[in-house]
């Protein structure tokens with residue numbers, strides 16, 4: 001429960017919705033209860049008037065009595081109608097305030113979670129899977145909404161109705177009230193027991209359902225593999241098995257629910273019989289009127305609702321507490337990377353690594369070991385090395401996706417940790433190794449880093465990334481949709497759109513993380529040629545595997561197992577006859593063989 005205290009700030013924010021809401025609950029209950037004594041009086045009126053009417057059988061007066069009788073009955077009928085209408089009106093107000101408030105809180109909470117997620121660093125997104133992140137921002141928030149809206153509304157409603165009805169019953173007749181309420185504790189126990197059962201089964205069904213949807217989603221994403229390995233029949237079998245288990249669980253839930261309602265009605269029936277029997281005795285004894293019996297039957301029916309609600313509301317609160325606990329776990333996480341400097345100086349593009357070491361916290365892999373190098377503004381620097389040697393990690397450190405464990409990274413002579421991160425990152429054009437494009441138009445994908453888009457800029461960036469001709473060949477040209485609702489680009493086209501996205505920013509520092517691997521050598525030369533012009537006077541860092549890509553670099557850094565083993569220009573490194581030369585010779589051999 002304590003986890004739900006987090007939401008109190010929202011209750012405070014929406015106090016002018018919740019306070020009137022609770023007042024409307026009380027008013028609607030008063031009018032709900034009021035119908036019982038009114039019906040009781042009407043009942044008494046009927047029994048009394050019928051006997052008077054019969055007394056005047058055969059007399060003219062009988063007509064007058066009939067008229068009075070029917071006018072009174074009409075009055076009571078109209079009164080009950082008015083009571084119902086007023087109650088309905090306040091029920092409307094109640095929902096309009098409390099349920100509306102719950103929607104506002106849901107909206108605020110979702111925004112709070114999303115904004116917080118965005119502040120957290122890359123490591124957080126690596127540690128937690130996307131499904132979990134999404135669930136906390138959607139499913140869990142929805143469960144919390146059920147607490148701030150329906151649960152609070154029904155708890156107040158139930159509690160007030162419960163005590164008011166019982167008070168009214170005891171004030172009419174203690175003995176009758178005692179007997180009429182006798183089956184109630186049994187009903188409470190049954191509701192509690194059945195509710196726990198329903199809960200367990202529903203949770204199981206929910207789990208099964210998400211397993212089933214993940215299964216379907218994954219299999220359809222990998223449909224090409226399934227078809228090429230002819231595994232359709234086997235996949236169908238697994239689906240049927242999963243689906244069957246979902247069906248079995250659902251059916252067992254239906255059975256419990258089917259038994260619950262008749263059991264509940266049976267107990268209400270017993271309570272009614274007891275009321276009529278004991279009430280009948282009291283009427284004969286003259287302690288109550290027949291109208292009181294009718295009144296009691298209404299009370300019993302009014303009480304059934306709160307008792308059955310009890311279980312449901314308890315579940316809502318328990319679920320909301322569990323969900324809020326999960327949400328709080330993420331909300332209380334502080335970003336590993338923070339930047340408090342508000343200054344926004346121009347970035348020149350000088351980068352210096354001084355004895356930098358870095359270990360990935362999750363795996364304990366020491367990816368960078370005591371690395372030192374200098375990149376001067378305007379230089380074209382290449383990083384090369386075997387797979388897993390730490391090249392991408394180096395790029396991540398330059399982007400400050402992670403902080404170093406020891407050593408210093410300096411940008412234009414200032415320590416990276418102390419400079420305004422948003423300003424710095426906005427000056428970097430980064431093309432990651434794994435291309436990611438949004439399900440949006442090509443134009444919006446290229447212009448992603450800009451707040452305002454001009455047609456000319458997008459086209460120039462596409463031309464510089466050597467993807468313009470491919471784009472204009474599509475029917476919709478730059479408006480072509482990508483992703484699930486649109487076309488699928490080839491690997492090389494994706495890489496070039498991603499390059500255009502980095503180039504359009506006119507960055508001061510450009511980082512290419514092995515993003516020319518799916519591009520043929522001729523196109524690669526075209527892109528590198530364009531880069532030579534665009535990046536004149538600006539810093540370019542190119543991570544690559546092909547020596548042909550990087551041979552013109554001002555400086556080549558050779559990494560191995562997280563350490564710099566060689567550094568220099570292409571010719572200097574060839575003269576050394578070390579690891580770089582070995583790589584060069586191997587690639588020459590491969591090309592000749594090819």
Ligand SMILES: Nc1ncnc2c1ncn2[C@@H]1O[C@H](COP(=O)(O)OP(=O)(O)OP(=O)(O)O)[C@@H](O)[C@H]1O
Nearest residue numbers: 126360363365367386387388389390391392393394
């Ligand atoms: N997010 C991560 N969490 C934990 N360990 C990681 C992470 N990313 C990389 N590593 C590990 O760090 C080491 C260096 O990886 P990195 O991706 O920097 O290599 P790379 O030189 O870019 O390789 P490749 O050429 O294959 O892209 C590897 O051993 C890798 O397993």
